[in-house]
Amino acid sequence: MKYTFLLLAGLVCFSTTNQAAETVTKSDNLLIRQKLNTGWQFKQVGKEAWHAATVPGTVHTDLFNNKLINDPFASDEETRQQWIGNESWQYQTTIEVDATTLNHDEVDLVFYGLDTYAEVWLNGTKVLDANNMFRTWRISSKPYLKVGKNQLIVLLKSAYNEGLNALKQLPIQLVNDNDRGEFKTSVFTRKAQHHYGWDWGARFVTAGIWRPVEIEAWSKARIENIRYSQLNQSKKEANFNATFSINSTENQQGTITLSDENGKVFAVKKLILNKGNNRQTVPFTISNPKLWWPNGMGKPNLYTLKATLAVGNKKTTDVQQIGVRTFEVIQSPDSIGQSFLFKVNGIPTFMKGANYIPLDHFLPRVDASHYKKAVAKAKEANMNMLRIWGGGVYEDDKFYEECDKQGILVWQDFMFACSFYPWDKAYFDNVQEEAIQNVIRLRNHPSIALWCGNNEISEAWHNWGYQKVYKWSKEDSTAIWHGYLNLFEKLLPEVIKKEDASRFYWPSSPQYGWGSPKSLTHGDSHYWGVWWGKEPFETYEKKIPRFASEYGFQALPSAKTLEEYIPRSEWSTNSPILKVHQKHSIGFDIIDLYLKRELPNPGSFDDLIYLSQILQGNGIALAIEAHRRNMPRCMGSLYWQFNDCWPVTSWSSMDYKLRPKALHFMAKKAFAPNLISSDKKKGNIEIHLVADHTAQTKGVLSCKLYNLSGSVLWQSSEKIEVKDNSSTLVKKISETALLQYADTSNLVLVTNFEGVKSFHYFSTIKNLKLEKPKYSLKLINGKKGETLLTISAKNLMKNVFIDSANSELELTDNFFDIEPGETKTISIKSSKKIDIKDITIRSMFDYMK
Numbered sequence: 001m002k003y004t005f006l007l008l009a010g011l012v013c014f015s016t017t018n019q020a021a022e023t024v025t026k027s028d029n030l031l032i033r034q035k036l037n038t039g040w041q042f043k044q045v046g047k048e049a050w051h052a053a054t055v056p057g058t059v060h061t062d063l064f065n066n067k068l069i070n071d072p073f074a075s076d077e078e079t080r081q082q083w084i085g086n087e088s089w090q091y092q093t094t095i096e097v098d099a100t101t102l103n104h105d106e107v108d109l110v111f112y113g114l115d116t117y118a119e120v121w122l123n124g125t126k127v128l129d130a131n132n133m134f135r136t137w138r139i140s141s142k143p144y145l146k147v148g149k150n151q152l153i154v155l156l157k158s159a160y161n162e163g164l165n166a167l168k169q170l171p172i173q174l175v176n177d178n179d180r181g182e183f184k185t186s187v188f189t190r191k192a193q194h195h196y197g198w199d200w201g202a203r204f205v206t207a208g209i210w211r212p213v214e215i216e217a218w219s220k221a222r223i224e225n226i227r228y229s230q231l232n233q234s235k236k237e238a239n240f241n242a243t244f245s246i247n248s249t250e251n252q253q254g255t256i257t258l259s260d261e262n263g264k265v266f267a268v269k270k271l272i273l274n275k276g277n278n279r280q281t282v283p284f285t286i287s288n289p290k291l292w293w294p295n296g297m298g299k300p301n302l303y304t305l306k307a308t309l310a311v312g313n314k315k316t317t318d319v320q321q322i323g324v325r326t327f328e329v330i331q332s333p334d335s336i337g338q339s340f341l342f343k344v345n346g347i348p349t350f351m352k353g354a355n356y357i358p359l360d361h362f363l364p365r366v367d368a369s370h371y372k373k374a375v376a377k378a379k380e381a382n383m384n385m386l387r388i389w390g391g392g393v394y395e396d397d398k399f400y401e402e403c404d405k406q407g408i409l410v411w412q413d414f415m416f417a418c419s420f421y422p423w424d425k426a427y428f429d430n431v432q433e434e435a436i437q438n439v440i441r442l443r444n445h446p447s448i449a450l451w452c453g454n455n456e457i458s459e460a461w462h463n464w465g466y467q468k469v470y471k472w473s474k475e476d477s478t479a480i481w482h483g484y485l486n487l488f489e490k491l492l493p494e495v496i497k498k499e500d501a502s503r504f505y506w507p508s509s510p511q512y513g514w515g516s517p518k519s520l521t522h523g524d525s526h527y528w529g530v531w532w533g534k535e536p537f538e539t540y541e542k543k544i545p546r547f548a549s550e551y552g553f554q555a556l557p558s559a560k561t562l563e564e565y566i567p568r569s570e571w572s573t574n575s576p577i578l579k580v581h582q583k584h585s586i587g588f589d590i591i592d593l594y595l596k597r598e599l600p601n602p603g604s605f606d607d608l609i610y611l612s613q614i615l616q617g618n619g620i621a622l623a624i625e626a627h628r629r630n631m632p633r634c635m636g637s638l639y640w641q642f643n644d645c646w647p648v649t650s651w652s653s654m655d656y657k658l659r660p661k662a663l664h665f666m667a668k669k670a671f672a673p674n675l676i677s678s679d680k681k682k683g684n685i686e687i688h689l690v691a692d693h694t695a696q697t698k699g700v701l702s703c704k705l706y707n708l709s710g711s712v713l714w715q716s717s718e719k720i721e722v723k724d725n726s727s728t729l730v731k732k733i734s735e736t737a738l739l740q741y742a743d744t745s746n747l748v749l750v751t752n753f754e755g756v757k758s759f760h761y762f763s764t765i766k767n768l769k770l771e772k773p774k775y776s777l778k779l780i781n782g783k784k785g786e787t788l789l790t791i792s793a794k795n796l797m798k799n800v801f802i803d804s805a806n807s808e809l810e811l812t813d814n815f816f817d818i819e820p821g822e823t824k825t826i827s828i829k830s831s832k833k834i835d836i837k838d839i840t841i842r843s844m845f846d847y848m849k
Helices: 002-010 059-065 082-086 159-169 368-380 397-406 425-442 457-463 474-499 537-541 559-565 576-580 587-598 605-629 662-670 735-739
Strands: 031-035 041-044 089-097 106-111 117-122 125-131 137-140 148-157 213-218 221-233 237-248 252-260 265-273 276-287 303-311 314-322 327-330 341-344 347-349 351-356 385-388 409-413 448-452 504-506 548-550 636-639 674-681 684-691 698-707 712-721 726-734 747-753 756-761 775-781 787-793 797-804 816-818 823-829 839-842
Touching: 059 082, 082 159, 106 117, 106 125, 117 137, 125 137, 148 159, 221 303, 221 314, 237 252, 237 265, 237 303, 252 276, 265 276, 327 448, 327 504, 351 368, 368 397, 385 636, 397 409, 425 474, 457 474, 474 504, 537 605, 559 605, 587 605, 605 636, 605 662, 605 674, 605 684, 674 747, 674 756, 684 698, 684 735, 684 747, 698 726, 726 735, 735 747, 775 839, 787 797
Parallel strands: 351 385, 351 636, 385 409, 409 448, 448 504, 548 636
Antiparallel strands: 031 213, 041 089, 089 148, 106 137, 106 213, 117 125, 117 148, 221 237, 237 276, 252 265, 252 303, 303 314, 327 341, 341 347, 674 684, 684 726, 698 712, 698 747, 747 756, 775 787, 787 823, 797 816, 797 839
C-alpha cells in the first residue's frame, strides 16, 4: 500500500514531456515497434526532486549524469555509495500513442530488461510486478492505453531489501561468500551476482530499466520466435528445419516464405493457424554450403535468412543470421580417464581462449562498439572461444553477433555461480521462464557451443566444507542438495532438451574440484593450486587436465587506466583508496610472494605495474603452452579472465578500458597457429611444435644458443615435418652440453620455425645477467593510417615495453623479447600523429638492480 500511495501521488506532478514516437521497424503492416527511450525522469522514493533519466540506464549512472554523485569508479567512491542500493527509485515518462497503433489487434508494452524488482503502472493501473533482471516482460496493454498522452511509471525497489525479506523467510542460511553486503541476499534475487561484489568486482547493487522498452502493436498474427535446427551437412547440401512459434488472434490461413538476403527462396509453406499459439515446421536446404568455422580454422560464413509470414494481404518479417556447422562434445573412456574434447565440423579442435565477464558494471553503458572491440581483441589473440561466466549476465545480442562474425565460440553458463539457491516452486518457475527465454533468444547463433548449468557449485558442495561452516543439519543439507539436483540436473537440461536439443548441456563447471585427482582425468578443470594454493608456476607443467576452463593470476591494470580513477598520490599497495580497487583480501601479498620468486624487486609503483604484468603473462603463458604441448590429453585452455568491469587489480588480460596487459600479447603468442614450446625433462631441453589444423607443418627448425651479450655459442638447423592438429616432440638437446658454454644466468636458447620463435632461459629472470640493450628505432608510414616501428637490436632485449605518454597506442605486439641481431617490426595505430620522440622503450634491464 505504501508504494501505491507514492505512485498515485506522483501522477499529480508527472512530467508533461512528450515521448517521441520513434519507430524501430515499420517495414510491414502486421507489426509496429515504437521505442520508448526519451523523456524519462527519475527520483528517489520519498524525495520531491525529479531529474532527467536515461533509458536504458541505471540509477547510479543517472545520479552521476545529474552530478548528484561522483564517478562511482573513482577513488573510494564505492564505499560512499552503498546507500543507493538500499533505496527505491521511481522512473516516469509520457508515451504518445496514435490511433494507428491502437487500431492493431494487440498492443504490447515490452520491457527487455528490468533491474530487478519493478512495479509498472500505466495510466494509474499496475500492469506488472517484475522480479528477474534476466527476463523480458511483455504486457498486453491495449485496455490501458488511449490515443494521445499516456502515463508510464516504473517503481524500482531495492534488490538488497527484497533479498533480505526473502532471506528472513527461509530458516536455512544459504551461501554466497562473494556477497559483500551485511547480509548475504544475492542468492535470493535473479540479478547479476557480481553486482553484490566479487573478488575482482565492486559492490554496486544497481537498479534501472537496463535494456530497451518499446510498444509493439500487431494484428492477425505474430512470429514469436523461430528455431533453425541443422539436421545434417555435406559438401553438397545442409538440411534444416525452421520451426516457427506463431501467435494468431483467430482461426485463419497464412503463408510462410523463407528466403536469403538476395531474395532466393528456400521454402514456401501454406498454414492453417488456430487461435492462440501455433508451431509450424518448414524444412529447407542450403546447397553447396559454406561452413562456419571458428577463428583460425577458416571463415565464419553466415547466411542471412528472411522469414515472412503473410496473412491475407498483410505480412510481417523476421531476419536472422545462421551458420552451417556441427559441434560435438566427445567424452570417451581412455587410458587416462575420460576425454573432454570438442569437434567442429568433424575436426577435433583445441579450444583457446578465456573467461568473459560483463564489460562494465553498469551494463547499459556498453554499446555495439565496445562488443566489437572486445571480440576483435579475442580474435587478435588467436582465441576461438570465450566462456560467459555464470555470475554475470546473458549478454546482449550484439555480443553474440560479433562472435558469429569473428569466429569466436561461446561456452554459455546459466547465471548461477559459487552459491546455493532457493528451491521453492515460485523461484523455480521464475528460473524456468528465464532459461526458456534466453535459450530461445540465443540458440540460432552459430557461436553458441554449449550450455553449462553453473559455475563451481558442484565443487563447492563436495569440497568447500559449507555443510560444517554453516552448521547445516542433515535435513537442511538434504533439502539444499535436492534443490541443486532439481535445478541443474532436471529443470535446466529439460529446457535444453525442449528448446535446443542439438546442443550439449554440462551441469556444472568444473566437474571435479582442483583438489581431486579426477579433476585432471575427467571433464573440465578449474586449477587454482597456482594463486590460491600459492604453488609455483611450474605446477602448470605437471597438473595437466583434460580441459582447463579456469586458472589465472592477478596483475595491475595499465598506468593510464589507474590515472583516470586514482590520484598518483595514492599509488601504494598500503593505500586504503587503492585497496578499494583490489578485491582479493591478500591479493597484493600473493603478487609480492611470486615476484620475490621470479623477478627483481620493484623500485616504484610504476615498476610494480610493469613487473606484475610480466609475472602474470609469463605464468599464464607457461600454462597455455603446457596445455597445448599435451594435446590430445588436454584439448582446451581458457584462462581466468579476459576483461574487467571496472578499474581494478585482477586476473584480466585486458583492463577495464580494454587496454591490453602483457598477458594479452603473451597469450597471443601461446595461442598462435604454430607454437614452439620447450620444457626440461630428465636433463634434456625438449622442443615441441604444436600445429593447429591450418598451421604450417613443414619447414626449417633452427636453434641458436646466445650469451646475453649477443654472441652465438652453438647452433643447429634441420628440416622437419609434423602432422597438423597435433603436438610433436621435434628435438631433444642435452642441457649439460649447453651449459658448458656459460653459466645459467648468461644463456638463452632461441628456437625458430619459419618465423615463429621461442626463448628458453636457464635461470629465473631475476638472476639473469642482462646487459644494457643496444638498439636503434625507426618509424615508417604504413597503409591505412598505420605506422610501422622497427627495433633493431644488437644484443638480447627482454620484455620490451613500448609506450607513449602523449598518445594512446594500439600495438600488434608488446612486452616481447628480441633476439640479438634481430630487427622486429610492430604496427602502431594512434588517433594522433606519432613522432619518434613520443615513443618510450623500456625492457627488463631497466628494472634490474
